[in-house]
Amino acid sequence: MSEPDIKTxxxxxxxxxxxxxxxxxxxxxxFNVITASDGFDALKQVKKHNPDLxxxxxxxxxxxxxxxxxxxxxxxxxEKIPIIIVTGHARDDLGKSDxxxxxxxxxxxxxxxxxxPNNYVGAIKQLLEMDTTEDEQEAAEQVELQNELKNIxxxxxxxxxxxxxxxxxxxx
Amino acid sequence: MRKVRSDKSRxxxxxVYRTLFQQVPFNVAVIDRDHNVVDANDNFARRFGDWRGKxxxxxxxxxxxxxxxxxxxQVFEDGNVVVADSVGIDQNGKETHYVGHVAPxxxxxxxxxxxxxxxxxxxxxxRSWQQEYQILFDRVPCYITVIDRDFRIxxxxxxxxxxxxxxxxxxxxxVYKRRKSKCPNCPAARTFRDGQVHHSQQVGTKKSGExxxxxxxxxxLARGEKEVAHIIEISTDITExxxxxxxxxAAERLAAVGQTVxxxxxxxxxxxMGLEGGMYITRKALKRDDKEMLAQGWxxxxxxxxxxxxxxxxxxxxxxxxxxxxxxVNPNDLVHEIIGLYKDIAESIGVILTExxxxxxxxxxxxxxxxxxxxxxxVSNAIDACQMSEKKxxxxxxxxxxxxxxxxxxxxxxxCGIDHDIKNRIFTTFFTTKGGKGTGLGLLTTRKIVQEHxxxxxxxxxxxxxTKFTMAFPRKRLQALFKDNIA
Numbered sequence: 001m002s003e004p005d006i007k008t009x010x011x012x013x014x015x016x017x018x019x020x021x022x023x024x025x026x027x028x029x030x031f032n033v034i035t036a037s038d039g040f041d042a043l044k045q046v047k048k049h050n051p052d053l054x055x056x057x058x059x060x061x062x063x064x065x066x067x068x069x070x071x072x073x074x075x076x077x078x079e080k081i082p083i084i085i086v087t088g089h090a091r092d093d094l095g096k097s098d099x100x101x102x103x104x105x106x107x108x109x110x111x112x113x114x115x116x117p118n119n120y121v122g123a124i125k126q127l128l129e130m131d132t133t134e135d136e137q138e139a140a141e142q143v144e145l146q147n148e149l150k151n152i153x154x155x156x157x158x159x160x161x162x163x164x165x166x167x168x169x170x171x172x
Numbered sequence: 173m174r175k176v177r178s179d180k181s182r183x184x185x186x187x188v189y190r191t192l193f194q195q196v197p198f199n200v201a202v203i204d205r206d207h208n209v210v211d212a213n214d215n216f217a218r219r220f221g222d223w224r225g226k227x228x229x230x231x232x233x234x235x236x237x238x239x240x241x242x243x244x245x246q247v248f249e250d251g252n253v254v255v256a257d258s259v260g261i262d263q264n265g266k267e268t269h270y271v272g273h274v275a276p277x278x279x280x281x282x283x284x285x286x287x288x289x290x291x292x293x294x295x296x297x298x299r300s301w302q303q304e305y306q307i308l309f310d311r312v313p314c315y316i317t318v319i320d321r322d323f324r325i326x327x328x329x330x331x332x333x334x335x336x337x338x339x340x341x342x343x344x345x346x347v348y349k350r351r352k353s354k355c356p357n358c359p360a361a362r363t364f365r366d367g368q369v370h371h372s373q374q375v376g377t378k379k380s381g382e383x384x385x386x387x388x389x390x391x392x393l394a395r396g397e398k399e400v401a402h403i404i405e406i407s408t409d410i411t412e413x414x415x416x417x418x419x420x421x422a423a424e425r426l427a428a429v430g431q432t433v434x435x436x437x438x439x440x441x442x443x444x445m446g447l448e449g450g451m452y453i454t455r456k457a458l459k460r461d462d463k464e465m466l467a468q469g470w471x472x473x474x475x476x477x478x479x480x481x482x483x484x485x486x487x488x489x490x491x492x493x494x495x496x497x498x499x500x501v502n503p504n505d506l507v508h509e510i511i512g513l514y515k516d517i518a519e520s521i522g523v524i525l526t527e528x529x530x531x532x533x534x535x536x537x538x539x540x541x542x543x544x545x546x547x548x549x550x551v552s553n554a555i556d557a558c559q560m561s562e563k564k565x566x567x568x569x570x571x572x573x574x575x576x577x578x579x580x581x582x583x584x585x586x587x588c589g590i591d592h593d594i595k596n597r598i599f600t601t602f603f604t605t606k607g608g609k610g611t612g613l614g615l616l617t618t619r620k621i622v623q624e625h626x627x628x629x630x631x632x633x634x635x636x637x638x639t640k641f642t643m644a645f646p647r648k649r650l651q652a653l654f655k656d657n658i659a
Contacts, residue, residue, distance in 0.1 A: 017445075017446040018442075020468070021450075021472070024449075024453055025452060028456065061556065088442050088445070112441070113442060113445040114444035114448045117452055
């Protein structure tokens with residue numbers, strides 16, 4: 001049993017190296033970590049451990065991240081678990097539509113591989129509203145800002161985008 | 173009595189002639205030397221109005237002086253029948269086309285021509301059809317020419333004349349292609365020979381000097397002739413279509429490059445992630461002086477370094493355009509090799525790998541290394557599909573088959589199957605659903621090798637039930653490639 005104030009994170013990625021790396025970064029930051037190598041495995045771990053947050057890869061064999069996410073939102077308890085997406089497919093055809101579904105209705109935060117440990121831990125702490133170290137805070141803020149800007153740009157109409165460009169050009 | 177009978181018979185003759193004069197399906201008019209209409213039948217009156225006291229030129233053409241080329245004048249002069257084509261105006265002011273037959277009337281045999289009889293037949297309907305056909309012939313968006321056995325152009329439509337120039341009587345090869353002699357494989361020559369319609373694609377030169385691409389069909393002008401005397405050549409200009417095709421190919425190529433770059437970027441991102449992890453663990457291990465952890469970090473770095481090497485290798489082998497190195501091999505031997513290579517691995521993860529080879533398969537010129545790569549890719553995909561399936565004891569079967577014309581390799585599994593939307597993309601893009609495990613190059617490389625052998629790869633799959641990949645190599649093409657290879 002983990003201590004009540006120690007948060008449990010489920011790291012889902014099909015690559016062992018990535019799982020090891022992310023687990024180690026989280027363990028070092030004081031989290032309790034469990035891992036899964038695909039969407040099926042992840043669902044079993046959620047049932048068993050009821051994690052506080054899930055770090056999710058999108059493109060995986062057997063059961064992909066998006067299918068796992070759809071399973072999650074069917075359950076009222078699990079639906080509340082925040083998810084952070086860690087993907088290499090953020091900008092290609094394989095991940096774009098999935099990512100849109102996830103960020104429109106879901107957790108709203110994603111990190112694009114490769115990621116630095118500080119960014120990763122910082123973003124997770126931020127989502128869990130935990131205290132962060134100065135570095136993590138800075139990194140998390142940066143991630144948050146990037147995501148926020150991305151959402152603004154995605155939703156903006158062409159006029160707003162033009163204004164934004166003008167403003168940025170003036171600053172230069 | 174005799175006189176009475178002769179009066180009666182003369183009257184009969186009169187009536188017969190009168191009836192003939194009235195009923196004949198022509199507009200008949202009798203005209204004197206001064207162009208006065210002295211008699212005319214009802215048909216004439218219906219067409220050109222009351223003729224009494226009027227001149228022929230006024231009735232036929234609403235003119236006030238004789239026509240420039242008066243056929244009657246000629247008949248008065250030489251006494252011969254004249255047939256002429258004319259355009260007049262009927263009593264309603266409508267343009268009327270008619271063919272006139274003008275015959276001399278002599279009051280005495282051998283005497284001077286005192287009258288002429290003009291028998292005209294209205295051909296307005298026919299003429300307007302002809303005009304319509306002429307317009308159709310000229311305006312239809314094709315090049316149309318009629319050529320004779322000497323390949324001379326007798327008629328050409330407007331589109332042809334505008335594009336290739338107005339050069340009647342020149343040879344078609346001179347005008348279409350600026351050649352001095354007949355084209356090789358001339359489709360018109362074939363039509364002259366066999367009387368059949370022939371189609372071909374040609375490139376000619378317009379009068380502007382530009383290249384013209386066109387699809388040509390040649391057919392005999394008249395049907396049922398023993399010997400084809402004339403041919404009609406109809407060609408459709410496809411220069412624009414060709415241009416569009418090129419643009420589409422260029423756009424697709426660009427899109428493919430984009431997808432390849434995106435795929436490559438993804439593979440590199442995954443490797444970088446591994447390297448990032450390796451560095452992190454190594455750094456921690458050094459800080460903590462933990463040898464076990466150091467080994468773990470170092471292994472991670474090594475593994476991802478190896479991945480980079482193999483990715484680059486895969487990429488290079490994919491991008492290389494090369495001819496397969498063909499040699500005579502027994503296709504079944506290649507299957508045995510793969511079975512030997514994968515049987516244990518498959519068994520260890522609960523997949524049954526079997527072969528179903530056709531003992532009658534004959535040796536074939538194949539690139540053994542290339543086919544080995546194809547089978548390796550397909551079998552390892554099949555094993556992965558079995559692993560992804562929820563079923564236990566999945567099977568993978570490699571088979572060969574040899575018909576007279578085609579050599580076939582098949583890899584069938586009863587694994588997880590492929591999603592419909594993914595099936596459409598597996599050969600076309602640099603694509604993987606295997607997360608970090610795949611580079612997305614396997615099937616693309618496989619297809620490339622199969623195509624280099626002149627073969628085809630196809631897939632059929634049902635989600636949850638399994639997948640079948642078939643590589644089919646037409647023996648003819650393999651032989652042709654083999655000949656080139658030896659040469």
